[in-house]
Amino acid sequence: MVKPKDNTSENKKRPKSNDEVIVPRDVSLPLDVNSRLMCRFRSGDEFYMVKIIEKRDDPDKPENAKHVEYYVHYEAFNRRLDTWVSLMDFDLGTLEKPRTKEVADAQPSKEDGEKDPKKKKQKRENNEKNDVKVENDGVAAENKMKGHGGGHGNAHPDPEHAEFDPRALQEHEEFTKVRNILSIELGNHEMDTWYFSPFPPEYNGTKKLYFCEYTLAFFKRKEQLQRHLKKCTVQHPPGEEIYRNGKISFFEIDGKKHKMFCQNLCYLAKLFLDHKTLYYDVDLFLFYVLCEWDERGYHVVGYFSKEKCSEEGYNLACILTLPPYQRKGYGKLLIAFSYELSKKEGKVGTPERPLSDLGLVSYRGYWTRELLALLADPNRQFVSIKDLSDLTMIKTEDIITTLQHLNLLAYQKGAYVICAAPDLIQKHLKNAGGPGVRVDAKKIIWTPYNADKEYEKYRG
Amino acid sequence: MASLAQQRSYRNRPIEVTQQLSIVRDPNAIAEDQIVSREVSHAHKQLDKENEEVLTKENEKTKQQEIPIPEVLKVGLRYEKDYKPSYEQDERYLRSRATAGRPELETPTTADGVEYDLDNDDEDWLKKYNSSKKESHVPLDEDDFERMLWKLELACGEANERVLAVTAQQAQEKGSALSYQDRCAALASTSNLPKDSAVEVLAEIVNKQSVIVAVYEYWVEKRKSTQKPCLRRLQPPPAPNDTNPFNVFRPREKIHRPQTRRRRENDVAGYEKLLRARDSLVVARAALQLTQRRETRKHEIFEVERAAQKLLIDLRHEPKSEMERIEKEAKKEDEERAKKELPELPIKGKNVALCDGHLEIFKANDNTWAIVTEPDESEIIAANKREKQALLNKNKRSRQQKEAEDAKKHKAGKEVVLYEPPPEIPDIEMLFAKIPLGSALRRFQLPLGQLKERCKARVGRCGRVIFDRKDPISREAYYCEEDDEGSFDLNNHHSNNVTDDWQANFDPYAFLY
Numbered sequence: 001m002v003k004p005k006d007n008t009s010e011n012k013k014r015p016k017s018n019d020e021v022i023v024p025r026d027v028s029l030p031l032d033v034n035s036r037l038m039c040r041f042r043s044g045d046e047f048y049m050v051k052i053i054e055k056r057d058d059p060d061k062p063e064n065a066k067h068v069e070y071y072v073h074y075e076a077f078n079r080r081l082d083t084w085v086s087l088m089d090f091d092l093g094t095l096e097k098p099r100t101k102e103v104a105d106a107q108p109s110k111e112d113g114e115k116d117p118k119k120k121k122q123k124r125e126n127n128e129k130n131d132v133k134v135e136n137d138g139v140a141a142e143n144k145m146k147g148h149g150g151g152h153g154n155a156h157p158d159p160e161h162a163e164f165d166p167r168a169l170q171e172h173e174e175f176t177k178v179r180n181i182l183s184i185e186l187g188n189h190e191m192d193t194w195y196f197s198p199f200p201p202e203y204n205g206t207k208k209l210y211f212c213e214y215t216l217a218f219f220k221r222k223e224q225l226q227r228h229l230k231k232c233t234v235q236h237p238p239g240e241e242i243y244r245n246g247k248i249s250f251f252e253i254d255g256k257k258h259k260m261f262c263q264n265l266c267y268l269a270k271l272f273l274d275h276k277t278l279y280y281d282v283d284l285f286l287f288y289v290l291c292e293w294d295e296r297g298y299h300v301v302g303y304f305s306k307e308k309c310s311e312e313g314y315n316l317a318c319i320l321t322l323p324p325y326q327r328k329g330y331g332k333l334l335i336a337f338s339y340e341l342s343k344k345e346g347k348v349g350t351p352e353r354p355l356s357d358l359g360l361v362s363y364r365g366y367w368t369r370e371l372l373a374l375l376a377d378p379n380r381q382f383v384s385i386k387d388l389s390d391l392t393m394i395k396t397e398d399i400i401t402t403l404q405h406l407n408l409l410a411y412q413k414g415a416y417v418i419c420a421a422p423d424l425i426q427k428h429l430k431n432a433g434g435p436g437v438r439v440d441a442k443k444i445i446w447t448p449y450n451a452d453k454e455y456e457k458y459r460g
Numbered sequence: 461m462a463s464l465a466q467q468r469s470y471r472n473r474p475i476e477v478t479q480q481l482s483i484v485r486d487p488n489a490i491a492e493d494q495i496v497s498r499e500v501s502h503a504h505k506q507l508d509k510e511n512e513e514v515l516t517k518e519n520e521k522t523k524q525q526e527i528p529i530p531e532v533l534k535v536g537l538r539y540e541k542d543y544k545p546s547y548e549q550d551e552r553y554l555r556s557r558a559t560a561g562r563p564e565l566e567t568p569t570t571a572d573g574v575e576y577d578l579d580n581d582d583e584d585w586l587k588k589y590n591s592s593k594k595e596s597h598v599p600l601d602e603d604d605f606e607r608m609l610w611k612l613e614l615a616c617g618e619a620n621e622r623v624l625a626v627t628a629q630q631a632q633e634k635g636s637a638l639s640y641q642d643r644c645a646a647l648a649s650t651s652n653l654p655k656d657s658a659v660e661v662l663a664e665i666v667n668k669q670s671v672i673v674a675v676y677e678y679w680v681e682k683r684k685s686t687q688k689p690c691l692r693r694l695q696p697p698p699a700p701n702d703t704n705p706f707n708v709f710r711p712r713e714k715i716h717r718p719q720t721r722r723r724r725e726n727d728v729a730g731y732e733k734l735l736r737a738r739d740s741l742v743v744a745r746a747a748l749q750l751t752q753r754r755e756t757r758k759h760e761i762f763e764v765e766r767a768a769q770k771l772l773i774d775l776r777h778e779p780k781s782e783m784e785r786i787e788k789e790a791k792k793e794d795e796e797r798a799k800k801e802l803p804e805l806p807i808k809g810k811n812v813a814l815c816d817g818h819l820e821i822f823k824a825n826d827n828t829w830a831i832v833t834e835p836d837e838s839e840i841i842a843a844n845k846r847e848k849q850a851l852l853n854k855n856k857r858s859r860q861q862k863e864a865e866d867a868k869k870h871k872a873g874k875e876v877v878l879y880e881p882p883p884e885i886p887d888i889e890m891l892f893a894k895i896p897l898g899s900a901l902r903r904f905q906l907p908l909g910q911l912k913e914r915c916k917a918r919v920g921r922c923g924r925v926i927f928d929r930k931d932p933i934s935r936e937a938y939y940c941e942e943d944d945e946g947s948f949d950l951n952n953h954h955s956n957n958v959t960d961d962w963q964a965n966f967d968p969y970a971f972l973y
Contacts, residue, residue, distance in 0.1 A: 042530075042531070076515060076517075077515050077517065077528055078515055078527070080529065080530065081528060081529075081530065083530075175706075185535055187535070187539060187543065188534055188535050188536070188539040188540075188543075189532055189533070189534065189535065190532070190533040190534070190535050191530065191531075191532040191533070192530035192531065194529075194530065198705065198706045198707075198708050200692075201706075202579070202686075213543065217577065219577065219579075220579070220580055221580065221583070222538075223583070224577055224578060224579070224583070225542070226542055227577065227578070227602060227603075227606075228577050229542050229543065231574055235546075235547045236547075236554055239556075240553075240554070240555050240556060241553040241554040241555060242553070243553075244553055251554075259693075260692065260693060263692075263709055266708075266709075277705075278708035278709060279705060279708060279710065280709070280710060280711075280712050281697065281709045281710060281711050281712065282709065283711075283712070284712065293547070293549065294545075294547070295545040295546075295547055296543045296544070296545050296546075296547055297543075297547040298547075323529060323530070323532050324532045326529065327526075357514045357515065357527055358527055360514065361514060361527070375483060378485070380483055381482065381483060382480040382481065382482050382483065383480065383481060383483060384477060384478050384479055384480050384481060385475060385477040385478075385479075385481070386477045386478045389477070396477045400475055404496060407495045409475075409495070409496045410484070410490045410494040410495050410496060411494055411496050412484075412490065412494050415479075415481070415482075416475050416479075416481050416496070417481055417482050417483070417484050417490070418481050418482070418483050418484065419484050419487075419489075419490050419495075420483045420484065420485055421484075421485055421486065421487035422485065423487060424487060445553060
C-alpha cells in the first residue's frame with residue numbers, strides 16, 4: 001500500500017501558471033534529469049516522489065527556464081503512469097539533486113535519440129549548463145568525457161549479438177523511456193498510452209493517433225480516419241468468429257492470412273504492454289480477439305495471442321484488455337477462454353513469461369478460483385498435482401506456485417499435504433475476486449490449428 | 461536466521477506431481493511451521509521472480525486497493541457521427557466459409573477496395589495544389605487523389621515484382637541469389653513503371669492530362685524521398701539480420717531465431733545432422749565399451765591377486781592337514797574363472813568389433829586409427845545401408861591393397877569418423893619423483909623417537925614433503941648402518957600390524973614444502 005509520503009504538501013494549492021511558482025533560492029532552474037522531488041499526482045491533490053526522466057522546452061515559450069516541461073516517473077507506481085508535468089506541479093522544497101555521476105551519465109543518452117537539429121542545439125545548451133554545475137560540485141571533467149564517449153560508442157551495436165547485447169538493451173531502454181505516442185483515440189474512447197510502441201518512422205513526433213475500430217488502421221489526423229471510415233463497409237474484425245454469447249464474441253485471426261490487421265493490433269497493444277516485442281512477424285501466431293458488438297458493429301475489447309505451435313507448451317503469448325474495458329471482468333474472460341481452448345486441445349498450457357503486474361494479479365485470481373473450487377469438494381480425500389492439472393489444464397508448476405502463494409501446501413510427517421479447511425478456502429476465494437465474465441464452453445465452435453491441413457490448403 | 465533457513469533446506473525437494481496428497485480439512489491439524497511457503501523450488505520460479513511488483517493505490521471512490529491506470533475519456537458526438545449504427549447481426553457466427561460468396565466480407569478492407577489512405581504529406585500537397593491560381597488548373601478531390609495514388613502503387617508493385625522475378629532467375633542461373641538490399645532497391649524503384657503506362661492507369665480515374673501529370677510527378681517525388689512503397693502491405697520487411705529494435709515484424713530466419721522459440725527443422729540438413737550425431741554416439745558407445753572392458757580386466761586382476769594372497773595366508777596359518785583341501789580349492793577356483801572368462805578378441809592385425817558389430821576400429825597404414833560405423837538395419841533405410849556397405853567394403857579392399865592414403869580419403873566421407881588418439885603426454889619430470897634438497901630438509905623436526913637417518917624424504921602431492929620409513933614396493937625399511945638394530949625392530953613390529961604399516965608409509969610426517 002502506497003501513501004503520499006509528504007502530508008504537509010498535500011494541501012498546497014496548484015499555482016495558476018508556471019510564472020507564479022516561487023522558486024527557493026537554492027534551486028536552480030531548469031531542474032536536472034535524475035533529480036528526485038515530490039510531484040502532484042495526475043493534477044490531483046496528492047504528492048508523490050518522482051524522478052525526472054527527461055526534460056524539454058515548451059514549444060510556445062522556448063528558452064524559458066520556468067516553462068521547461070519534465071517527464072517524470074512516480075516511484076510508487078508502474079512506468080505506465082509516467083507523464084509530462086510542468087514546474088507548477090512540483091513541490092520544489094523537497095528537491096534532491098541527482099548524484100553527480102548520474103548527471104554525467106545522463107548526458108549522452110539525450111543526444112542519441114535527437115533528430116531535430118533545433119532541439120539538439122537546445123539540448124546542448126542544457127548540457128553546458130549542467131556541465132558547469134558538475135564542475136562547481138567539484139567533480140573532475142574526466143567523468144563527463146567518459147559519459148560522452150560511451151554514448152557515441154553505443155551507436156554501433158554489434159550486429160551479431162545485438163539482440164542480447166546488454167549495451168544495446170540499455171540503449172533501447174533509453175530510447176523507450178519516454179512514450180512516443182502520448183494518447184490515442186479508438187472508437188468512442190480517448191486514452192493516454194502507457195508505454196513506447198515502435199511505430200514506423202513516419203510517425204515520429206506524432207503525439208496522438210486515431211485508430212479505426214474495425215481495421216485498427218491508425219492515422220495522424222482525425223480527417224484521415226473519417227475518410228477511411230467512409231470506405232469501411234465491414235464492421236467486424238477479419239478471421240473466424242468462434243464464440244458468441246450475448247453481446248460478446250471471440251474471433252480467431254491467423255497472423256499469416258490477415259497480416260495488416262494483426263500488425264496493427266500489435267502496434268496498438270504495445271502501447272499498453274511493457275514487455276512485448278514486435279521484433280518478429282505475426283505469421284506464427286493466432287490472435288484471439290475479444291469483441292463487444294452493437295448496432296455499430298464489433299468493438300475490439302482485448303485479445304490474446306497464441307503461438308501456432310509452441311514447443312514450450314505456452315497457451316498464451318500476449319494478453320491485453322484495452323484500458324476502456326478494464327475492471328469489467330474481461331481479463332478473466334480472456335484467461336478462462338485460453339484455458340478452455342487448451343481443454344479442447346487436450347494440452348496443458350501456461351502463459352509466456354514475464355507477466356505484467358496486472359497480468360499476474362489476473363492469473364493468480366484465475367488459478368486460485370479454479371483450484372480451490374476443486375479442493376472445496378468434500379468428497380475428495382486425496383488429489384495429486386497432476387490430477388488437478390488434468391482437470392484444469394493448468395501447468396503443474398503454476399498449481400504448485402498458486403498453492404504455495406496461498407500457504408495451502410504443508411509438509412507433515414514426511415509428506416506434502418494440502419490444507420483445505422472450508423473457512424480458509426472461502427477466505428481465499430473471496431480475496432481472489434469474482435470470476436468476471438464467464439465463458440460458456442458449449443458456445444465455442446472451434447477446431448485446433450492444424451499445421452498440415454493449413455499447408456495443404458495453402459498449396460491448393 | 462541461518463539455522464532456520466538450514467532447517468528448511470532439507471524440505472526443498474520438489475513435489476512429486478503424480479503423488480496423491482491428502483487433503484486436510486481440519487484447520488487445526490496443521491501447525492504454522494509446517495506450511496511450505498515459497499521455498500519449494502520448481503522450474504518457473506526464476507521466471508515468476510521477474511514478474512513485476514504489484515504497486516497499488518487506494519481508489520478515492522471505492523476505498524479499495526487497486527493498480528492505478530491513466531484515465532480514459534469518451535469521444536462522444538463525433539464518434540456517433542463517424543461510426544454509423546448500420547450493423548445488422550447475422551444469426552450464424554461470422555466465418556470465412558459463410559462469407560465465401562461475398563469476399564468483401566472476409567477482410568475489413570474498403571468499399572470499392574481503395575486500400576490507400578492519404579497521409580499528412582498527401583493532404584498538404586493536395587491543399588496546395590487546389591489553391592493554385594493557374595489558368596489551366598483543374599481541382600482534384602481527395603477520393604480521386606487517393607484512388608490515383610493507390611492505382612499507381614499497385615501498378616508499380618506489379619511491375620517491380622515482374623522485374624524482380626526476372627532478375628532473381630538470372631541471378632540463380634549465375635549461381636547467386638538476390639541480396640536483401642537488391643530486393644529492397646527493386647521494390648522501392650519507380651522506374652519499372654514507364655510514365656506512359658502510369659498515365660494510362662490514371663486516365664481511368666480522371667481525364668485531365670494536367671492533373672494526371674501533376675499527381676504522377678508528386679508520387680515519383682514522394683517515392684524517391686521515402687525510398688519505399690507507400691502501401692505498407694507492399695513494403696519489404698526489415699532484413700533478418702537487422703537488429704534495430706525499432707524496425708519491426710521481420711521474418712523469422714533460421715539463424716536469427718530468438719532463443720526462446722526454437723523450432724525443429726524437418727529438412728535434409730537436419731537429417732544429416734542427426735546422422736552425424738548418431739555416428740558420434742556410436743563411437744562414444746564403443747569408447748565406453750572399451751573402457752568397460754579395461755575396467756573389468758583390472759577388476760579381475762585385482763580379484764586374482766586377492767585370492768592368491770588369501771591362499772598364501774591360508775597356507776601359512778592353517779595346519780598342514782588342511783593343505784590338500786586348500787590346494788584343491790584353489791584349483792577349482794582357477795578352473796571356474798577360466799570357464800567364466802570371455803575368450804580374448806583378436807587385436808593383432810585384426811579389427812576390433814564393437815557395439816554388436818556395428819562399429820569396427822582398424823589401424824591404417826599411416827598408424828592412424830579409423831572407426832567404421834555400420835548401419836543398424838532397423839534404424840536406417842535400406843538404400844542408405846547399401847551405400848554404407850559399399851563404402852565399408854571399399855574400406856576393407858583398400859586395406860588389403862595397403863593403400864596408404866586410404867584413411868585420409870575416408871576422412872572426407874561422412875560414414876567414417878577418423879579416430880585420433882589423445883595427444884601423448886610429453887615426458888615431463890614428475891615432481892613427486894624428486895628428492896628434496898638436503899638444505900630444505902634441515903628445517904623439519906621429526907617427532908620424538910624418529911630419526912632422519914631412518915627415513916627417506918620425497919616430494920608428495922601438492923608439494924608436501926613425505927618421509928618414508930620403508931620402501932613402498934619392496935617394504936624394506938630404510939636405514940643407515942649404525943642404526944641397524946633399531947630399524948630391524950621397527951620393521952618387525954610393523955609387519956605384524958598391516959594398518960600401521962600403511963600409515964607409516966603414507967602419512968604423517970607431511971609438511972608443506
